[in-house]
Amino acid sequence: MNVSRDISEFSWRPFLVLLAWLILGLPSAAQVTSGTIAGTVTDSSGAAVPGVKITITNIQKNDVRGYTTDETGGYNAPFLPPGTYRVAAEKAGFMRVTSVPVVLNVDDKARVDITLRIGDVKEVVEVGVSAPLVRQDSSELGDVIGERSIRELPLNGRNFAQLVYLVPGVTPGQAGENLSGASTFNPRGASNFNALGSQANTNAWLVDGVDDNEYTFNTVMVQPSVESIGEFKVLTGTFSAEFGRGAGVVSVSTKSGDNELHGSAFEFLRNNYLDARNYFNAKSQGQPPFRRNQFGASLGGPVVLPKLYNGHSRTFFFADYYGLRELKGLTFVNSVPTAAERLGDFSGLTSLKGTPIQIYNPFSTRMVGTQVVRDPFNCNGSVPVTPNADGTQTGGTPCNIIPSQLINPVGANVASIYPLPNVSGSF
DSSP states (O other): OHHHHHHHHHHHHHHHHHHHHHHHHHHHHHTTTOEEEEEEEEETTSOBOTTOEEEEEETTTTEEEEEEOOTTSEEEEEEEOSEEEEEEEEOTTBOEEEEOOEEEOTTOEEEOOEEEOBSOTTOEEEEOOOOOSSOSSOOOEEEEEOHHHHHHSOOTTSOGGGGGGGSTTEEEOOTTSGGGTOOSSSOOOOOOEEETTOOGGGOEEEETTEEOBOTTTOOBSSOOOGGGEEEEEEEEESOOGGGOOOSSEEEEEEOOOOSSOEEEEEEEEEEGGGSOOOTTSOTTSOOOOEEEEEEEEEEEEEOEETTTEEOTTTOEEEEEEEEEEEEEOOOOOOOOOOHHHHTTBOTTOBOTTSOBOOOEEEEEEEEETTEEEEEEEEEETTEEOOOOTTSOOOSSEEESBOOGGGSOHHHHHHHHHSOOOOSOSOO
């Protein structure tokens, strides 16, 4: 019996510790994306009313949470997901009071104070909620970018991070740096901004309370799809210690399903057939290929299994996908070897002004006094003079043709890789 008890205690203790750690850890991760509704319940004389039943209902999901006011008449409802809520208060001897819908944003702290009136609890009074002129529960600076702004404002590349500039005190970071997406070995969307003048690489990015900072440049590591973002909050100063770090903080809250089925789909297309000709692209040449498709879809709602499970007001889902496919050809203007030059004939080599450019035989290089002297290649007519064993030539007249005996096979192979010129002139 003793052995059995010892084994049981040994096997359960780590599990209980892990369970306690998970339970205690969950609110810490949720605080930065959830909101809080708090307030005080008083009677018509202004006295606090303890023991009042407070019911807070998420209108979209019909999720109901209950609380009770303390001896000071106060209540506090933390860890509420962003959404629209209705607050109700009831107690025997008083009329039931319900609030108008209260919109709760990311890391929002809404205050709903309620005054009870004497009457039958079956009577219902609806009260309005107004935002206080001075916030007494927080000194943070920042603003929330809502779903409508994310959905309707134009975004080049559909990078939500561009919308942080809508918040007062936020300015763009330095152009051309790694945080701006300019790095060739760190191809990410631009995520550089200065919060109240702070450095761009000291910001913190969070997605549903999870750290989303790339460790090298402190950029956004995983960029959520615009379709999946419900809203995000940009904090620029004096924010709570729960965020841990960052000169500026961007806390993203992703969407979740509700009692109605919602979906969306999008496709952004760019194609060279729809573009004007590049100025540097010769009229005789076709446009370089360009295909860019940015597409995706999202779907969310209640989990419903016909005849098996009805998840309305209980279980929800949300899923999204977005993809990018790009094929891009570039136009470059540069000098490349002609067919004749690949064989060593530089007779047509001229400057931009049309002046012939003389080439010289490197094997004829020698010192004459303090000067380095080289001889041009020599030809008999249009035929190069056969070179001597040391690479020099004897006889003939100056020309711009390299004897085939002096052309290195490796160099010839490298020259063959270049495309043939398709326009005249030198650049």
